[in-house]
Amino acid sequence: xxxxxxxxxxxxxxxxxxxxxxxxxxxxxxxxxxxxxxxxxxxxxxxxxxxxxxxxxxxxxxxxxxxxxxxxxxxxxxxxxxxxxxxxxxxxxxxxxxxxxxxxxxxxxxxxxxxxxxxxxxxxxxxxxxxxxxxxxxxxxxxxxxxxxxxxxxxxxxxxxxxxxxxxxxxxxxxxxxxxxxxxxxxxxxxxxxxxxxxxxxxxxxxxxxxxxxxxxxxxxxxxxxxxxxxxxxxxxxxxxxxxxxxxxxxxxxxxxxxxxxxxxxxxxxxxxxxxxxxxxxxxxxxxxxxxxxxxxxxxxxxxxxxxxxxxxxxxxxxxxxxxx
Numbered sequence: 001x002x003x004x005x006x007x008x009x010x011x012x013x014x015x016x017x018x019x020x021x022x023x024x025x026x027x028x029x030x031x032x033x034x035x036x037x038x039x040x041x042x043x044x045x046x047x048x049x050x051x052x053x054x055x056x057x058x059x060x061x062x063x064x065x066x067x068x069x070x071x072x073x074x075x076x077x078x079x080x081x082x083x084x085x086x087x088x089x090x091x092x093x094x095x096x097x098x099x100x101x102x103x104x105x106x107x108x109x110x111x112x113x114x115x116x117x118x119x120x121x122x123x124x125x126x127x128x129x130x131x132x133x134x135x136x137x138x139x140x141x142x143x144x145x146x147x148x149x150x151x152x153x154x155x156x157x158x159x160x161x162x163x164x165x166x167x168x169x170x171x172x173x174x175x176x177x178x179x180x181x182x183x184x185x186x187x188x189x190x191x192x193x194x195x196x197x198x199x200x201x202x203x204x205x206x207x208x209x210x211x212x213x214x215x216x217x218x219x220x221x222x223x224x225x226x227x228x229x230x231x232x233x234x235x236x237x238x239x240x241x242x243x244x245x246x247x248x249x250x251x252x253x254x255x256x257x258x259x260x261x262x263x264x265x266x267x268x269x270x271x272x273x274x275x276x277x278x279x280x281x282x283x284x285x286x287x288x289x290x291x292x293x294x295x296x297x298x299x300x301x302x303x304x305x306x307x308x309x310x311x312x313x314x315x316x317x318x319x320x321x322x323x324x325x
Contacts, residue, residue: 022162025162026166034170041095041174048064049096052099052100053079056156057076059164059167071174093120094120096120097123099125099126103124103130109132123137125141125167126140126141126144128144129142145158202281202282202289202301202303204286207233207318212310215249218268218270219238221267224238225254225264228254234300235248236248246273249269249274256272278298280292280303282303
């Protein structure tokens with residue numbers, strides 16, 4: 001390895017080690033102040049308003065998004081904009097979560113009297129326990145660091161990492177305290193992979209009406225083949241005279257028929273269909289359908305309603321298109 005390459009690697013490792021120490025030092029700050037901050041946030045009747053300038057503002061935006069997606073309604077307000085009208089977003093039922101490494105950020109100090117006038121709780125996350133913001137807070141969280149990872153000591157690095165981690169600790173503590181579940185998370189993330197896995201049901205993607213392949217149990221194999229080709233699901237439901245499912249005929253069943261050299265135009269389905277086939281329900285999650293099909297090595301599924309009536313059909317291609325597989 002060239003000397004310059006080794007130097008770059010050493011610098012990178014030094015940054016990581018410095019920031020790891022900053023995170024490790026937070027362990028002792030998860031104390032009564034942290035508990036008090038959590039209690040204020042849990043009692044919040046409206047929104048958690050996160051404010052911060054510069055790099056702290058960027059961390060604040062991420063923290064507000066994390067809180068909002070985990071059951072604690074929150075949004076970020078830029079303190080510079082707040083003093084020019086956006087302070088109207090803050091209401092009596094809110095809680096302010098102010099991020100400032102110095103605790104003396106002028107834009108925050110400008111609106112501090114207004115926050116106090118509103119009478120809303122103020123939680124300060126800062127690296128300076130003797131700062132104006134820290135002393136004005138209802139709950140103060142210390143994120144001071146031994147040193148920044150920047151060798152000049154000027155660029156916020158370790159301090160922003162510590163603030164981010166403390167914010168995550170708050171968000172997850174609130175998540176647990178609220179009993180926030182994976183289902184709740186899915187409702188807030190309907191377009192995400194987890195949301196699809198926990199919300200998407202077979203009724204949302206199944207083929208219905210005339211698109212359901214089905215033939216009478218008295219039909220010939222050739223008629224079943226025509227129905228399968230027309231509907232394109234690789235199978236067809238077999239129905240009796242009462243419109244009850246008696247079986248399924250699949251591509252696999254067809255291959256077995258052809259191996260026996262039977263006359264598909266005159267041979268009835270009854271002797272070659274799969275009886276006691278696996279059935280899905282309209283309320284079944286799509287991911288449950290995937291597991292059922294994988295467990296029994298099948299590529300298609302008939303779907304029934306509460307009255308056991310055939311109302312839909314899906315195959316593995318339908319499930320693949322959803323992105324849950």
